[in-house]
Amino acid sequence: MNDKNPLAYLESRMLGSIEFVMDYYQLRFNGPVLTVYIRPFVIADGTKYTFDSLEFCNLLVSCIGQAVKKAEIIEGDSLTILFENGILFQVLLSKEDYIEPEAAMFVITPDNWWVW
């Protein structure tokens, strides 16, 4: 386990499902779950789609069944997941972006978890 970048655990794992929960998102990787509480966006073909655009949901759903090519968290900067279909899922983690007390939570097991 990479202590500085625990999200590396997701690399090569497939996104099994996405839950759109009230005002946040849960990405499930057949075990590990990444919950994102502040507003994410996706980038596809160089275009950025924010959470409030119709394409955001469509693009995110298109990642279901895709493996994670690269996943990285840099505290105070960003959380990034690149899927094999080329779609980038990102959350910015600067102080200004923290409109909630927590930006994201990553749970592998109840005793192996992170909050940012």
Next chain:
Amino acid sequence: MAILALGVSVTSAVIFTQDIATYLDSKNNVGVTKDSAQQNTLSTNEVVDDLTQTNSQSIFQGNQSNQSSQNISSTDFIVTPYGDTLIVPEGSTGPFPTNNGKGFQYQGGEGGKGLSNSVSGLRIMEPTGPNPPSPGYPNGYGVYNNTSGQKINPYTGQTIPNSDEWAHFPFGR
């Protein structure tokens, strides 16, 4: 003082018995940040260490039914130095600290003691500063979740948004 549930049959408890900052001062300020928005930061990793080691200077007191097995808990409730009482779901295990020192959790279990049967976990989290629309939680906060890890109202079991007042139960208010 805030109390999440009444009429509780108390068999064991986890209680903060001194101010978090005082406790941390006695530990050479381990876990206290210099960020003004984060003063009095609760070092939850230390709390869990003390809880599981039954340290003589522990800021917790109480009983756990299975003392021989670390992280197997039958803790009934948690009391903060501010008088907040949080019911721990029946049958949950913990405390499990985050790997990055932001809090600890009890997970599993199912309701009990006045909680909705949908409650399957409780997180106790570090203080955060205000950043609108988040009001900030200078003394930390608690979060109840269901089996899917979604924030819920602990009484109704209803899944709630982050903006709901039950999503983050503030300590010391």
